[in-house]
Amino acid sequence: MSGNTFGKIFKITELDRRKPGQSDITTQRKEDDAVEILSGVFEGKTLGTPIGMIIYNKDQKSKDYSNIKDVFRPNHADITYQAKYGHRDYRGGGRASARETANWVAAGAIAKKILKNEGVSVNGFVSEIGKVKADSINHKNINNKYFFSDESKLSELDSMFKDLIEEGNSVGAKLGVIVKNCPVGLGDPVFEKLDANLAKAIMTINAVKSVSIGNADDLLSLKGSEARDEITESGFTSNNSGGILGGISNGDDISLSFIIKPTSSIKTKGKTVNKEGNEVDIEVTGRHDPCVGIRAVPIAEAMVSLVLVDHLLINKAQCADVEQNLPFSE
Amino acid sequence: MSGNTFGKIFKITELDRRKPGQSDITTQRKEDDAVEILSGVFEGKTLGTPIGMIIYNKDQKSKDYSNIKDVFRPNHADITYQAKYGHRDYRGGGRASARETANWVAAGAIAKKILKNEGVSVNGFVSEIGKVKADSINHKNINNKYFFSDESKLSELDSMFKDLIEEGNSVGAKLGVIVKNCPVGLGDPVFEKLDANLAKAIMTINAVKSVSIGNADDLLSLKGSEARDEITESGFTSNNSGGILGGISNGDDISLSFIIKPTSSIKTKGKTVNKEGNEVDIEVTGRHDPCVGIRAVPIAEAMVSLVLVDHLLINKAQCADVEQNLPFSE
Amino acid sequence: MSGNTFGKIFKITELDRRKPGQSDITTQRKEDDAVEILSGVFEGKTLGTPIGMIIYNKDQKSKDYSNIKDVFRPNHADITYQAKYGHRDYRGGGRASARETANWVAAGAIAKKILKNEGVSVNGFVSEIGKVKADSINHKNINNKYFFSDESKLSELDSMFKDLIEEGNSVGAKLGVIVKNCPVGLGDPVFEKLDANLAKAIMTINAVKSVSIGNADDLLSLKGSEARDEITESGFTSNNSGGILGGISNGDDISLSFIIKPTSSIKTKGKTVNKEGNEVDIEVTGRHDPCVGIRAVPIAEAMVSLVLVDHLLINKAQCADVEQNLPFSE
């Protein structure tokens, strides 16, 4: 009966990239982040039935939440959960906790395996942190603690984070994801456009406030004759469209970017109200990331991978009998 | 039997705002854009069953499409539809035609009626066209042909459009939508966040490449202590979050913005390939809007309204028994 | 540009089998039942986008509904629609009208074409009408006005219907559908079992009160050793399971049966109440089928075909890379 995965504990590399406690600029909460596969895999292969996975919170039970129990942290879901449901789990923000994203990364790790089989790669990176902006984009083999795409800015970032930690403050970030070798034909003309579903998935990530496909930043300064990606026998001459036309992948690189707001849980004292509506000062203690955006790299890769795999399977249902080719010479 | 709406032809004001042929800067195609209600309404009231509506294309049959029949217009869905399905309707771009959006505006007109009953207003506007940027935002009673939120820039726009038409070129635009008086509690914590669904709906609009919730443009220059919307007894002190916290509306104004690429169908000659993969020059004749973004104002209002009504009904299913209040004094 | 189907009017053979006014035992309402294809088909082929179709009611406008306007016909949806929505379209029963099923038959005609391409046939028949029971099942080439599977009983049926029409009364019926050559592998283990979806589809047909898969009638008199379909090298030795095991098609004939209640709209006077709750006598005038079950044959074939095509496409998404074979010698 060897080879069975039920009940075994796995370490998923992707989870290690997401998890806190990895450096001085991310939360010091120690989470083991090992995933247990409960169902759907047998003798090393998927069964076709749903794959159930569980990641236990090992480090949570003993915490003291009395300071935030009856108080709404500014720019958090505390106040909306309470208003919507009349009841909330104040410990760690309940479902609004960044802990939730560990699930997505675990599921995304499976999606990435499927995509790898099809030759598709999905790579994320950070291109701006606060006012520090990358001059060049490197979307592969990023091996620095900021996932920053321009290594020439690392010491500038070190210095900025030193100040932020001292100050008890935080900054926002801009991130990107690039998909290489995506097959043509993923997405639908009206109701399930690939870009619409990518936008939904990215906007689902905690603290994301903006998402763009392709070269959106330049579309107000370019004219139509410059922005349209002309076509030659060997392919598109540019990729302002970010690899998607009319909601459907065009075989070119899919590129997207998104903006994450500054961490709201900071040591700097701020104004808020409690459940009774009385004003109180709040100062969120404990260690928090001065920039939550950094840890969003593996999360965004997971979300993009999940959307792509969904569309890959849907495209098989729709067009299994069509040879999906572009009219380009190799 | 008077009062029955079946088979009656209606003029929907919203459709008039969207339709082409209204000024010298929008397409001169004459469409009547009258909607016929087929089902779901009886004696002036909805029946609870689906409302079927139809808008016939009166002006379409006699067109000559031979010039685009076998050629892929750059930055259009022509090439992706052909690659995905191996077959496409080249006339007017098929389902990728902006004509598709008339349906959404018709459906959105009903959604807006429901929202109006609840006291909610949804207003769109244009804030940037090409390099011309509004200095002030007015989101109500905009009565200029550009739906532009800053009337001091109208003559600058006139002059820009005169040049664009002469040149046979086009520009992109940035638009905004503001929702006033949205009830607290719309949206879900994880799978159907309100902002995620708004992003999907807006990104579904033809030519949209970027969507932001709240004050995303400033999130890279603000620190956490500045960006978090603090709370007092009378409400939030700012609204960088755009009225949504943790995927759920917080009762403040919902604000979003989005960027539309420059019209791809322009008179300026460009390179493309035909179905056989041979390079050809293309020049899209006929009148086309030099900025498709302008007509997107009623479309975006419709999409936002449809998302809000969906969530309004879902929220009734979820929380009909909860008094959904914020802890603010009036 | 000939060959385009938009706006053309089609006669669908399946609709002729369903429509009323065909013999002395079905309603004399004359409906043309021609379908107009609005979208999704171009130059004789589907486009991959949704196929819109419309069937207009030609014969409906002038009717007088004053006798049923404020009265609830017994065993009809009149009373539940009114109670649920507080408002209803009393003309012809609104969406509860058997007219609704014309849509399903039109959609099912397309599903049948897809199935035919895969070599799958779907044939319905009537096996019991009131107390007259077929001694033999013929599920192909049934060419009698009752769609009855045993032609030796036709004169008995003629005589029964003569009496029913004189009496102004009605009877129920039992019908069957047999699917030949269904591929193995359609259906899911838990959430979308093929038999569960067939049961839902059949129970959706107006007046159906019972649905069975395979040889359900005998399962209380057979023991496990008799009822289990044993397996040999050349296939299953019997087919009590009706071609589905564990929610998934096993390649054998799919057989199902269902019971339709007697027509509720009959001339025989009955008791009911009006909107004010006062008791009134009701006698539904006009011609009504003395057995609505007969016309359900093409409707059931359509519903079964739609479910099968859905599962065929889903199975491609799930298992496109699996060779789905049974271990039988040919």
Place this chain on the structure above:
Amino acid sequence: MSGNTFGKIFKITELDRRKPGQSDITTQRKEDDAVEILSGVFEGKTLGTPIGMIIYNKDQKSKDYSNIKDVFRPNHADITYQAKYGHRDYRGGGRASARETANWVAAGAIAKKILKNEGVSVNGFVSEIGKVKADSINHKNINNKYFFSDESKLSELDSMFKDLIEEGNSVGAKLGVIVKNCPVGLGDPVFEKLDANLAKAIMTINAVKSVSIGNADDLLSLKGSEARDEITESGFTSNNSGGILGGISNGDDISLSFIIKPTSSIKTKGKTVNKEGNEVDIEVTGRHDPCVGIRAVPIAEAMVSLVLVDHLLINKAQCADVEQNLPFSE
């Protein structure tokens, strides 16, 4: 922080009714069937977010499945899972195991709590086992090991089961569920009829081959004038329709019945094939229920309860503003 349910182990009474090993006529496999709530409940109340629950298989690991590893048990999902996916978990039948239904019963226990709050009761019972038929229906407080609705037949059943166990054989069963005090208005006119969804849910239960709403058994012998449920000032005069008209609950008792095939896993030797397609004899050892139908009573109650709660919530979204009344005097 007392009162928190996370990580606590619960005993659900409903699970005890379903679980095996309770008497000499049900499987002797010992399962603890305690459920652990993982999420969605806090301080004794639901949070509005999904409720995650887990039931571990305590008794499974050490079993020897070598005899069924490469052989397809007749009338089981073994052969269809293998054909569909090319890979299967042979241990206990994988997702086809009756163990799967423990999940549904756990979820149904929550649904039943919600229904109880609304005054709705859901009670199941067995009315036929093999050739033994109940003469009277008692759907409450059934306290015998067969859940049999007619206690006068218990000794007859004892004797039948004694013989079946000796013989190593099995029989089928007919069961019923009655819902009392269901609110009027649940269900949709076309796409999500209440009876259609009940049929799907019941047909999803392992081994169910037939499902009926109301008095389906008599609909072939009754005429329309007898079968229609006439209406008086105090309500319906009969309930052949089983509490549902036009897909919507009418406020009367909802009654349904269904047939479960004889247990396929029996000691009596039978013919089958192995993965290579070679014929082998099979004899399923271990203890198996001689009638799996008996344990389906709590499962069916759970499935019906889940469907009703879904429709209850949907009805709030649809008709929160309608006073849903029937025109009857009290």
